[in-house]
């Protein structure tokens with residue numbers, strides 16, 4: 001059974017009023033999870049896979065109802081709902097966490113990873129563990145880190161090959177100071193907006209462009225309006241799968257272990273979907289008339305160096321960065 005966002009919030013309010021401990025369980029008794037992406041997106045499918053696996057392993061005792069397409073709000077809102085215990089699980093990009101959880105900045109900074117393989121080594125190893133563990137101080141449990149491809153710039157105006165070509169363009173960025181600062185360092189005007197508002201902002205020319213991966217560019221249909229893609233690969237900012245600490249602590253010890261183990265197993269499953277769907281999306285948008293160009297990568301990298309240097313003055317990020325670079 002599918003509930004609207006309003007139904008969900010009303011049932012949450014009713015449960016809160018009763019002082020129920022299981023705040024986040026929706027009226028069907030399943031755990032609730034939120035994602036801004038539509039059904040079929042690799043992150044949504046990975047969380048559905050976790051739900052099906054849990055259901056099978058526990059004979060239906062643990063289940064997950066995934067609210068996709070932003071039905072439960074923006075990423076900043078679902079993070080807060082999870083911290084409060086009004087939502088069990090949220091899947092968000094690290095960019096949405098950067099300001100409130102400073103350790104997450106290590107994965108969103110520009111040009112910290114040389115390749116997807118490098119990013120996977122870092123998130124699968126100690127650095128990933130340290131970053132996931134950092135969430136517990138703020139009422140969340142880090143369950144997994146998923147791929148989000150390589151973010152690139154695109155716009156409605158012109159081919160962009162060097163940072164100079166970005167000058168004067170108004171570019172949408174996620175609500176992260178890192179993104180605001182490096183887009184400014186490249187000479188463009190950063191405009192923070194929630195992801196689900198980017199398509200219409202491009203259409204109405206409120207903005208000239210944005211940056212994201214092939215899959216989001218495709219599934220959000222932004223490619224229909226922004227025809228110039230620049231292969232900048234400036235950030236690999238991955239996805240975080242987070243659980244409310246309240247919900248997690250409401251589970252028995254063995255259920256906690258099971259949830260952690262199944263979330264871990266969902267990473268290779270998600271990567272399989274990601275690799276296939278990213279390639280499909282790339283092909284589809286190119287067929288749809290998008291013109292993709294290679295950029296002067298060295299010029300992009302050097303223009304954002306002051307931003308990187310500024311963040312790496314912090315000891316925690318400096319050490320994490322050294323550990324990430326050692327895996328290059």
Ligand code: BDP
Pocket residue numbers: 036075091092093095148173174194195211212213216239
């Ligand atoms: C996409 C992420 C999504 C973010 C979005 C953004 O999957 O979680 O909301 O980027 O740019 O790649 O905000």
